[in-house]
Amino acid sequence: MTQANDNPDLPPLDELRWEVRQRLTLLETSLLLSGRVNTVALTSRFGISRAQASKDLALYQKLRPHNLVYDRFLKNYVITDRFEPLLVRDTSAEILALLQADLRGEGPLISLAAGMPAVEVLEPVARRIEPQILLPVCRAIYAGEKLRVTYQSLDGDEPHEIVLTPHTLVYNGFRWHVRGYSERKEQFRDYLLARMRNTPAAAGLGERFAADDRLWQTWVTVRMVPHPKLPPNQATVVADDFGMTDGALAVELRTPLVPYYTRLMRVGAGDTEMDPRFRQIVLANKDEVLPYVTF
Known part of the structure; x- marks a missing residue:
């Protein structure tokens, strides 16, 4: 949860433009992880001008004046012992998630801070899900529609056709499945996306949804x-x-x-x-x- 800013003369945090909040959040994360931040890192990461980077740092200082000071020897803004989070949640989970994303080359911190900690992450093998399977399921959830799909269960040798009304995508830590109402079983069940053998086809409007799923609501x-x-x-x-x-x-x-x-x-x-x-x-x-x- 973000904290209130320290300057009543400035607009509330939720009134700042989205892109400004993003830059300030990553600025603060860099400050937490490496203990310092400068305009060069901001300009290289966001493709903004040095003047804009200076404005971002000045704004952050006004919002949290006791969080950082300029060190003329290091030519960096450095963290103080009075630091109090403004935009980053007060937990390690968010920071670790950013580091993990950076390790995969998907994260926002790679060029922001010069001194990120070394990180190695072991992850289970990603299960491949074809877009032609995933996207119709997502659209059916949004539209409240039934889907007709060929499904290969491990309980039988041959694939069989199912008609289901999906209501929620679930990641269980290893695999993605969809929760939905099965016309054949006449109950809500879980179906692994990876076992769908063809592109799901729309089969009309659904009749049973998440609100009708008694176990889901328990x-x-x-x-x-x-x-x-x-x-x-x-x-x-x-x-x-x-x-x-x-x-x-x-x-x-x-x-x-x-x-x-x-x-x-x-x-x-x-x-x-x-x-x-x-x-x-x-x-x-x-x-x-x-x-x-x-x-």
Whole structure:
């Protein structure tokens, strides 16, 4: 969440032009990561004039005068010990996401700061989804339409035709699927985009949507705690690592997403019997979660 600016004579942050907010956000991120920023980095990253870069830095100084000072020796604006975020959320997740995007060559920081930390990221193999599969699904969700598609389930040898009304795209940490109403099964189900074998064809207006999906509209809290066999000091470290509050991490989820999440977090039945060196957290409320997941 962005903070209010320190200067009542300036317009509120949400009234600044989008491109100005973007430049100030990346300026602030650079300041956080490398401890400094200058006009050269801004001009090379955004293709703006030196005069415009100077205006951006001056504006940021007016909005947060105690966040940075000019160091004549370094010829850079440097961070102060009174720094308080203005535009960047007060968490590491946003900054780490930017660094991860930069590693793939997709990010905004590559030419902004001269001293980014070294980063290496391991990611699962990206599952290929053809645009001719994805785009009709997106359009059907938007238009509330049914789709007719040939689908290859791993439960059968041959592909079969399904008619579904999709309502939500879901990424489960490894693969993309679509949640929707199946005419054949007469229920809401999940279908992997990668198993659709032809271009989905429009099949008229849908009749059952997300509001009719009872399980989708039902929420459950998945509660995780450090493994009970961990010594107290190790349990404290695990709790800190996962950002637990009072020794527990509680995540509220739509019930169809619970099976994916428990697999992603590697918690579930039998986790308390496992060696805590290899399963540091366990599911604490199995009785509540069990109706929505098959372990």
